[in-house]
Amino acid sequence: MSLPAKDFGKFMTPEEQDGFEQLLRSMTDMSQSSPGSQRIVLQKTYDVSGHTITSWRSIDFFYKKNPCPLPTQARGFFTSSLDNVEGKPRIYARGYDKFFNVNEVPKTKWDWIRANTQGPYEMTIKEDGCLILVSAIDETTLLVTSKHAIYVPHSEMASVWVDKHLALAGRTREELAVFMHERNATAVFELCDDSFEEHVLEYPEETRGLYLHGINHNTPELITWVSEDVACVAEQFGFRKTGLYKFDTMDEGKALADRVRDDKMFNGRAIEGFVVRCRVGSKPYMFKIKYDEPYLMFYEWQKITSKIISDKPYRTRYAMSEPYARWVKKEIRLHPEAFISFGTKGVIRTRKRFLKYYEETNSGTPIEVETVMPKLLLVPVATIGCGKTTMGHALSKLFGFAHVQNDNIRSKRQGRELFNKEIIESLDVNDLVFADRNNHLRVMRQSLTNAVYAEHPSCYQVALYWSHNKDSVEQILETTGERVSKRGEDHQNFVASLPNVRQILQHFVGGFAPVDIDTDADQLFHSVIELDPLADAETTLVTIIDGLCNAFPQTISRPSSEEIQAALQDALHYKPAILYSQAVGTPLEKRFKSKKDKKNKNKKAEIDDDFVILSED
Template sequence: MCRECSDDIELIKQLNSNYHDKTLKRGKVRKNTFQILNTNIKIDSWKFNEWDYGKSETLVSQARGLFTLNDEKIIIRGYDKFFNVDELPITRWQNLVESTRGPYYLTLKENGCIIFISGLEDGTIVVCSKHSTGERDDVNRNHALYGQKMLENQLNSKNIDIKNFAKYLYENNLTAVAELCDDEFEEHVLEYSKKRSGLYLHGLNMNQVNFMTLSMEKVHEFSKMFGFKEIEFTVIDDINHLQQILTDCSKTGTYDGREAEGFVIRCKNLQDEDFFFKYKFEEPYLMYRSWREVTKEIISGKPIEELKISKHKYQTLKYIAFIMPILSSNPDLKEKYLNNHGIIDLRNQFLNHYGKKGFEVANYEDKDFDMELALSSLNLTSVSQNTITKYIIVPVATIGCGKTTIAISLTKLFPHWSHIQNDNIPNPVKDKFIRGALELLENSDCCIMDRNNHQFRERKQIFEDFNKLNKGKYNLKFICLNFFPEDKDKIKSKLWEITYKRVSARGNNHQSIKAGEKGMNDVANIMKGFIGRFQNVDPTRQPDSLFNLIIDMEWDETENTNLKNLYKIITQIKQSFPEIIPEIPSDEAIHNSFQDALSYEPNFSKIVKSSSSKSNRNKKQQPIYFSIGIKNPDLIISKIENLLSHNTSNEDIVNLYQLLKETDRIQKEFHVTLTHRNDKNVNIFNDYVENYFLKDINEILKANEGGNLRGRTFKLTKPLTPFTLILKKLCGDGKLLCIECDINQLKLGDDENKKLWMNKYNHITVGTLNNGVAPFLSNRVLRNLNDFHDKSCFSIDWNELDSERIINFEDLELLVNF
């Protein structure tokens, strides 16, 4: 027996062993058997979990695309999985410099779907997609069949018999690796006209265990011989020169004037083995892909305000405004778009209307559209050129810095400005602050939001509430008065000294902090709380990056500090927004307005309690939610990976799980929320607090008296009877992954008819794509999937007879979260 045949048999034995080993946690393999088109011959496809690639000790093969015949021979062999620059330690530039050698073949990465072509000894042609071949009734679009049709057409055009072609591949032990690019069959992200459509040959791999591929020169010879489209390539000897070329091309996302997804670089490692890595362009490729997904979400009925857009917000806003009327008037286009047709034409219509190329749009935003960023993130509705622009001034301060003095001075100088004070709004405030500002903007050009806004969450709330309540009525621009631009931790003692002195001097001359009535001890506690919680403005992150203008204030012990700040504010707003300050007022007017502001006396009192007060502390010590906890998080991970390893019906789920795992976005702990204090039906929550677990909660509070329970979780006593969790399906929407589950036999009280949980669909949130995707949105994903059959959501069901879907009582615990 030849050595290659022996190696093939040994590999297939290992693959079969891993396939049958149900205890295997890493290195699992899925096996599917397919029948070659127009024959009775069956071949096996071997598929690995994406997250296992790159770990040599985990997988028996790194091949991405592997088919075998009769458990004895490899007949299709894809590339070893290769990675993007910086994706793994081995593809970091320094490691590439040290562990690879030239020449470096720089090949253009075509944007289609991969097709493998090989042959059998009798001249049978074998054409496969990444993991399947032949007729299938479980897919809407069969890539392997379409690829074979294209192959037959190109061979016919050169008068080549397909059997002879198949024998040539078999005799040379080759797999031809091509990219199927045809927009009439399926559009991806980049455009392929009819003239450019076809099979782009980019590799000739040896059908053997160890990865070996022929040179690009031989690939080109083969392409000419058999009518394949040729992949462009350039040979570069020096890796530093290579890096410079890649960097230059990435600035425009183009190569030789043509938009591209990126490059694949082929070279050798120090062991003289073939080694590939890739360099993918971020733009405009990622922007195009984002537009595609946003469009599909809109067509599927997702409300505009619920779209999550992390980048290119202003451009995407304009894109949405442009496509909405087109989609509304063309129902056929919607259906085509969801089936991956019309994507590129719709995008090109927008770019032509906009008058720019894709990379210009992507790059132009970062340089010139910062002033519009707030608009795009606040209101995802089409914005008319005639929309009225209004201005919001947001101080970021603490008690005693002079924000009210400055606000009153400005409104005296500019009668068409308004001023709303949070301290003048009776509790509960909720969104009255923002509603009041919008009412004032009816008759004013600018409103000053007089509140400390000293934490990120408060600034974020301002943007979110304006987004919700403004509804596109005004084009809003936000100005930040940054009273303490220096690092708080470095100036804390000086900040305390200055503000404490000012508050002491003003006595009761404030709506909520009345030093004369409260005594300075109480006032000091309140002030220290604000300073301790103060978070400096950070224009590099949201929400502070949404400000259109940030003005850094000066601060010191002198009496005229805020008079200087008043001048600074007027000057900088005049420079940035002359429409609201056409002329700078005279020195006399500025001084008079400032003196009037100093003599201001409030006519409204608001009670603010010291953070050290007992009532406030007790309020904080109340439970937030009750849940069922899974004692061992690895149990959930194991069940998910076992489900994925035996189910190939939904690659969206597999890819999402892999992405969450690679980016460390899988939850560290898993639970099922039973009831939350903010639930609409408060009776369920109250039953937990006042009935089922009153004794537990009192014991927790007593044992932790004086301590802060916020963010802590405690185990509760066992329920009346054992219960289980039944896993139903793994669900996602591209941004969030969760498990829908049933709770079986949970009993807490005597009344068996009482509801014990609030959610319509109980669930475990597995992970979210980023911090902007809240875990509670699992509720929406499950409603969209189960109630509305939303096509943007996807799922894999656990088999009803599968014992894997049951989580037993001994693996569960009841928890209370404070």
């Protein structure tokens, strides 16, 4: 096999260069945060052999949005700065565009794939390691990075392996640098080395190293080489090749994937899954097929162990995960020394010991156990007037969600604890629960999700996130204020006649803490459904239904349009059993006074983060 020629490279046209510079400006803008929003792009700058190189990383959540708001969907994106002293700004290294598992997003459902993609369909085995990018700074200098960083253990170990592979092939780093530089390309590898870091699947010594699975041009838009050319480069430079299977139709490829799913093995070993490359029109399209058994179940066990070691809560999806968690807790207590380096070593040994224990004490085979569908809690993250209660009532009518309203809790003292208690008690007797509260502060979310986890550790907790990233504060205040005004007195607590309504709304919007599943407060959310606070009720309800049907197809069945409309109309006409105007003479009077109370003229709105109350001037 001969190497692709020099003119195989793709360089930016003047128009593409202008677009790339605008992309960098947009990335820079998005790396800045503002009140009520979060940074959705992160950057870090390195000095590499006298060259200033910036790594850009976007929050994963935003890749799933349609349309994607990010300037680029590349994961692993290293560039010069806009004011590059060496000339025009350039891309030093580029990974793939973010791609998703089958059924993870609407555009990876089989029906969409069949209707919109074209062959040939290249299926490569998805090796289980860490992503490595290798490109050239110039004709003599290689750049070796992890997915998002330089000068970290993963990139340094990958650099060692680059030298090993090149030596075996009789090649040098300079030869590889010339090859990559002339073609303006980035080689994409999987580093699989259990002596350095164990993942889920085992790699014996003879199978370790760098697996070359893709080569991308260093251009803003993804241009990726066909797999045969990638395999040729791997062969010429001594890298490991990934298994390649090519089909004319997707159904042929799916048949292979289904056989592997049934057998739980491929060519005598467990695999993580396949990466599929095809096209949508003239553009490349990629998606992945990952296997629950054994890979994702083993991966969950690894995560459970790490959480237990760190004394943090964990989620379970698989029935076998509960007995594993009980077993590993005991092992950590009895043999703590065996788990000191669990982040990098001991993953495979621990799993093998559990499987042996289980098979000795049970008649079933662990990896044949079916998954279980746990309870489901929906947690709004919003501010006043977004439509939380309307959604709660509509979802209750459509799917039977138990609807727990914070506004019905009459005691201000220990309000959060009482709300948490009501949610837990509702989950005791219901599989589906809607936690109707703003949950706009991280402390609220952490308190609730941790309390639920303590009593129902397998419960799926999903954030319904009315994001402030798209709309301005003024737009949100105007729209939600109009909704509060329209509902008038039809609310338990917050009514249009309260003094300083605008001030109260501003308080909640100003204190709004965005969802970030990488924080302790939000780490227990299984998934996040993003919503627009300016959208109408029907759009919001359909978005929630779509998200739930995609995430929980075995639990949530899509209702008809007629059923959705009926539930929505019922919810829009809902009035609470106890209104603000009926609060006089009840425990609610301690939190609110009737608008007819003549003393109100000497009162102003006082706000805390659970309730709105009236207090003396």
